Amino acid sequence: MTVIAADTPEKTISERAYRMIRAEIVSGDLAPGAKLKIEMLRQRYDMGAAPLREALSRLSGDRLVLLSGQRGFVVAPISAKEAADIGNLRKILEIEAIRQSIPLGDTAWEERLITTFHRLSRLEEGEDQGIDTLDEWEKQNAAFHGAIVAACPSDVLLQIRAQLFAQHERYRRFSRIKTVRNRAIHDEHDRLFEAALARDVDTAVEVTGLHIERTTAAVVAALEGEAPAAGQGAPQPA
Amino acid sequence: MTVIAADTPEKTISERAYRMIRAEIVSGDLAPGAKLKIEMLRQRYDMGAAPLREALSRLSGDRLVLLSGQRGFVVAPISAKEAADIGNLRKILEIEAIRQSIPLGDTAWEERLITTFHRLSRLEEGEDQGIDTLDEWEKQNAAFHGAIVAACPSDVLLQIRAQLFAQHERYRRFSRIKTVRNRAIHDEHDRLFEAALARDVDTAVEVTGLHIERTTAAVVAALEGEAPAAGQGAPQPA
DNA sequence: AAGATCAAAAATATCGATTTTATATTTGAC
DNA sequence: GTCAAATATAAAATCGATATTTTTGATCTT
Numbered sequence: 001m002t003v004i005a006a007d008t009p010e011k012t013i014s015e016r017a018y019r020m021i022r023a024e025i026v027s028g029d030l031a032p033g034a035k036l037k038i039e040m041l042r043q044r045y046d047m048g049a050a051p052l053r054e055a056l057s058r059l060s061g062d063r064l065v066l067l068s069g070q071r072g073f074v075v076a077p078i079s080a081k082e083a084a085d086i087g088n089l090r091k092i093l094e095i096e097a098i099r100q101s102i103p104l105g106d107t108a109w110e111e112r113l114i115t116t117f118h119r120l121s122r123l124e125e126g127e128d129q130g131i132d133t134l135d136e137w138e139k140q141n142a143a144f145h146g147a148i149v150a151a152c153p154s155d156v157l158l159q160i161r162a163q164l165f166a167q168h169e170r171y172r173r174f175s176r177i178k179t180v181r182n183r184a185i186h187d188e189h190d191r192l193f194e195a196a197l198a199r200d201v202d203t204a205v206e207v208t209g210l211h212i213e214r215t216t217a218a219v220v221a222a223l224e225g226e227a228p229a230a231g232q233g234a235p236q237p238a
Numbered sequence: 239m240t241v242i243a244a245d246t247p248e249k250t251i252s253e254r255a256y257r258m259i260r261a262e263i264v265s266g267d268l269a270p271g272a273k274l275k276i277e278m279l280r281q282r283y284d285m286g287a288a289p290l291r292e293a294l295s296r297l298s299g300d301r302l303v304l305l306s307g308q309r310g311f312v313v314a315p316i317s318a319k320e321a322a323d324i325g326n327l328r329k330i331l332e333i334e335a336i337r338q339s340i341p342l343g344d345t346a347w348e349e350r351l352i353t354t355f356h357r358l359s360r361l362e363e364g365e366d367q368g369i370d371t372l373d374e375w376e377k378q379n380a381a382f383h384g385a386i387v388a389a390c391p392s393d394v395l396l397q398i399r400a401q402l403f404a405q406h407e408r409y410r411r412f413s414r415i416k417t418v419r420n421r422a423i424h425d426e427h428d429r430l431f432e433a434a435l436a437r438d439v440d441t442a443v444e445v446t447g448l449h450i451e452r453t454t455a456a457v458v459a460a461l462e463g464e465a466p467a468a469g470q471g472a473p474q475p476a
Numbered sequence: 477a478a479g480a481t482c483a484a485a486a487a488t489a490t491c492g493a494t495t496t497t498a499t500a501t502t503t504g505a506c
Numbered sequence: 507g508t509c510a511a512a513t514a515t516a517a518a519a520t521c522g523a524t525a526t527t528t529t530t531g532a533t534c535t536t
Contacts, residue, residue: 013520047521048519048520049522054519070526070527071529
């Protein structure tokens, strides 16, 4: 979540590295705790060490990568405790962003809201499309929630919110909880959508709070059932 | 605010670069909007380009540096609007951290609290020592507020809080508002200290809220009186 | 066999040089 | 004289190579 002039469409190799590695960490392709050896990344992405190290440095600020003195980079490990912390914080900040956004949304904001909700609904209500529905759902889910807060005038808030959203997404995906065609989740999205359009801030806030709380609880439960902490012990391959 | 194994006492040049540049930006030695040319930094700090670029990459995640596609790095500009945003957000997060910290503070926490408050008080009540009291006050102020939230169990929260604290500090210093021997500020610190020791969360939260609100208002007023936005137009020398 | 010591291998961090891109300057046309 | 194109300059981004540090593995000792 580096601050970059919004108009930065991958002008540098470093930027590409940042996005690619970030995506792979969030999706779980790079497992929690996995060692990020420069040489291995060089081959994987076909670039020099410099842009990779810059990208990893930035990612460590996003809490997706851990940087340890002369010992290199590691994908941030995962724990049930942190899942809870992230959920709690994300709730607080998402709510604040919504409070600021909804009253200021203009026509373009409404239209974007409608579009993204529609796309998300199709996935949540339609027939199961098969394999990579999850990637697509995560994308549309992020777009929908992003649309709600898009009118929030505070860049600082939006940036931190986006950071937490990404961290939360990583946990959600890692925990393999059922999201894609989950009736309760879709109901909440639906209610959130209606409240936002109706400019009913209090309801939107309430629904969002519950939405995040429920998801977080499910993630924490899944992680606690599985193991106390993943990505701490023996190294996992990428 | 990169995630580094807490035990990282400047093992690398990159880490040193990060800390030094960060300190200079927060203190204002590197002015808002100033161009951060690699060659100039190389000479200033006597190191190669690689560690500098890594440090700057990390700083861009802290919103202290702005990174723009093939155009290099710039010290983040400041604006009255952002001052308000940061203050607002810092209030929310500081309060949350206090809520989590105070109930969990142990004996060591209490002792640290007492020590840091004492040191801060000496500066705020004692005779004016002269020139670099401000640096010292900022240091003790940070230590005191840090001590209050030190028992907060959420690393995520503490990290983001620290980020916002640094940003807020930069604005405070830039705006040149009177902090060091300000009666109102010392009163608030005093009340906050007592409330924390007494484990009176509600009072601590209330005082902190006011404390941050008042400071932020003063900063915003100072910035609005001065200029709409600093560090946007013609380049300022470092 | 467990532990310590040393040597070899691997990986990190950094440098100096090169390539690419942006900015400033000159030149020429109208 | 003003604008635009062409050129020169400066800076950013990246690479390949090297120095340093950590980790691994082997050897020796008690």
